[in-house]
Each structure stands twice: as C-alpha cells, then as structure tokens.
Amino acid sequence: MAAPVFEEIDPVSDCDCPGCVHWRRVLPPSPAGRTAGHPAAHRALAVAAAASAALGAGHAVPALAVPHAPVPPVVPAGEEPDTPQGGTAPLHGLGGQAATPTGVVETPWTTRAEIIARARTWVAAQVPYSMDAYWSDGYRQDCSGFVSMAWNLPGNEWTGSLQQYGVRISKEELQPGDILLFHNPSDPRNGSHVVIFGGWTDHTRTSYLAYEQARPHTRRQITPYAYWNSSGRYVPYRYRGITAGSAGSQPDPGASPSAGAFPGAVYFGPGANNPYVTRLGRMLVARGGGRFYRLGPGPRWSDADRRATQAFQQAQGWRGAAADGLPGPLTWELLVTGQGRDIPAQAGGTPSSHGVPGYPGRALFRPGADNAYVTQLGRQLVKKGFGTYYRTGPGPRWSEADRRNVEAFQRAQGWRGGAADGYPGPETWRRLFS
DSSP, X not given: XXXXXXXXXXXXXXXXXXXXXXXXHHSOOOSTTOOOXXXXXXXXXXXXXXXXXXXXXXXXXXXXXXXXXXXXXOOOGGGSOSOOOOOOEEOBOGGGOBOOOOSOOOOOOBOHHHXXXXXXXXXXXXXXXXXSOBOTTXXXXXXXXXXXXXXXXXXXXXXXXXXXXXXXXXXGGOOTTOEEEEOOTTSTTTSOEEEEEEEESXXXXXXXXXXXXXXXXXXXXXXXSSOSSSGGGOEEEEETTBOOOOTTTXXXXXXXXXXXXXOOGGGSXXXXXXXXXHHHHHHHIIIIIGGGOSSOOOSBOOHHHHHHHHHHHHHTTOOGGGGSSSOOHHHHHHHHHTOSOOOOXXXXXXXXXXXXXXXXXXXXXXXXXXXXXHHHHHHHHHHTTOOTTOSSOOOSBOOHHHHHHHHHHHHHTTOOGGGGSSSOOHHHHHHHHO
C-alpha cells in the first residue's frame, strides 16, 4: 500500500490553540482554496497516516489522529536552541560505515569523574556541531550524540530515547555527570536539547557549569538553571549505570589539570582519607594556603584542609555557605585550572595557632618574587646562622642566595633530594621560625 502524500494546510487565522500557533509559524502557504480546517488536526492525521503505512496494517496510531487532541505548550521556534539532532543510530566505524548494532540495550558502568572527563575531551577538541557527522569515536556530533558519548552508551541516542538510560531526579539531587533534558514532542528534531550538569557555581543554585554540544562546537560555560530558554521544560536525569568506582576506574588524582574533573563531595570532609585530599592540599599550598599546614598536605582530611579551602573561597569573594571550607565543583575547577584569586598573604606575619608566623605560601618564594616575606625569611636564616651566601644582606627580591641558604638549612635537618631544593615549604618555615 502506497504511503499517502503529505498535504500541508494553512492554519485558519482565528485559531489560537498551541498547535495552530506553532504551524502558523513554520508551515509554508498551501495552494489557494485550502484555508478551511484545523491545521493541528490535519497535521496529526497526516503523521498518523504515514506511520500506519510504514508499519503496515493493524498498526494505526489513533492517538495522533484525534482532531483537537491535547497538544503540549509550544515555545516559539526562535527561542529554542539551534541544535537539530539525528535519531537513534549505532556507532560509526572507520570510513563512516555504520557498525552492526547488537540489539541489546546496555547501560555500561561508569563513574561521574569518567563522564566529565569524556565530556572534556570534546570540549578540548572543539568538536564541530553537526547532526550528520560523526566524530572519530563513532558518536554523532550533536547534543544527544555528545551525551551518548559522555555516558559511554553503546550507540547514538536522541532526546526522545536518552531517558530510558536514566532515572528522573530532582533539582536538589543533581550532581556532576547528570543531565538536563528537554525533549519537545511538537518539534523533536529541532526544538529539543540536552546538556551535561557539571556542578553548581555557588550555594544559591541559580547557575551551574554546563557541558554541551551546540553551534559552533562543544563548549563548557556557566549557564542559568535550567537553561537560557525553555527553562521550565528541562528535566534532570541520572544515568542508571553510575557507580562510585574502584581503584581502577577513578582518574589519577595526580594527573594534569586538564584531566582533573571534580571527583565528588564524598571525597572531602571529616573522615575522608584518599589521594584527592592530598591533591587539594597541594593545590591550595600553591595558591598561598601553605600557612595553614604544619606538616604539609596529606591524604587524611584535617582542619588545615578546611581552613585553607575556606581562605581560597573567601579570596574569590564568597561568603556564608559558599565559603564553608568544603570544595565544590567550582572551587575545584578554579584550583586545577589556575584561575581565580590566590589566597592573600597574612598581613604582618601574624603568628598562627602554633606560635610561629603563618606560612604565606610557596608562590611568594620563587624566581621573580619581590615581597616582604622574602626579607623576613632571609633575616631569620641569618639569625639561625644560615646566611653564608648573602653578599649584601637579605632583601625583598628572591635571589639565588636565598635559595642556597634555604637549601643549607634544609640539609641541616637531614633532608636530601627534593626535600632540600632550596624553596621553603610549610615544614621548612615552621622549623626555621620555631
């Protein structure tokens, strides 16, 4: 049986139901004399007839063929994201040839860190947006293909099928790796969109870090909740295959910043003992937080970690719950990328709780540094009998003489190798001023 020919019908000018308003915008004028009837109903009948012909006898779609059937509210096309998408499809192999689908719906196990890490690979590569092209990993270069890739799905899904791989959650439950999905049944290919949630930007939860595939290429940017437009129609979902991960599936805590996705709040706070705490501490020390540590950062969470984190958050101008001393996605993002403001030096060398001047941080003792703490360090070295290499006396500009004097002091503690590199760390500072 031949499929019926589609016949577009001009909307009647005085009908303001959502369906007619939509088709009045997007349909071209039809031949003269075709002005009667209800456009939303005619369109539904045409879609139903085509579906019946494609499926064969006995597969009619009566729900779509009912005139004046309820139509969900439609947002004007001009306000939708310009992200047309393809449908479900298998991964594409070399040369663009479609791989053979397995026919099995799979939800491979993955971690939140791995989801964000995969999303970052497309951001770094600035993958161009296209609903017809496939990236080298086999995933389609549109918004739903991007999520399929980040979730490590066995094929390319679209906004009409992604929800079967997830569980609907509330806004309060959102965590990095979850998605915000808008599937518009009235215009599914052109009016739908999906983004990956990367974490809240602050305690107000009015904006978040979004990873998305949109024109002209994959991007990561702070986005108002739930999205720039059609905000009320985005639904949060969590991937069904999320796992806390094991030693073999977590990213290397010592990896480069580009691979440093926020591991999750569970890794920080009282009782935490893991490599991420060590990495956090080292990043905080590098940003001026060394004075909070007596023995240097380690894997067991301590009050020093909390105080250093809080000082960094306050340096960004955050207050209240946004500066609670526990790292969130944005705190971590600023630390691993080297962005944001450093922890300010402690004015006047105010003694810390353990009786010595607060360690101001490694950043103040390096080539090119010029500050009062270098002078303070030099004078204490001379006082302790380690000023041999000064020819003109300690001053505010860091010099090779400062480094060699610090190295001599460190070697006097019995340290060797990297522990005696001539650059004062928290323990060098503590022993020097104690």
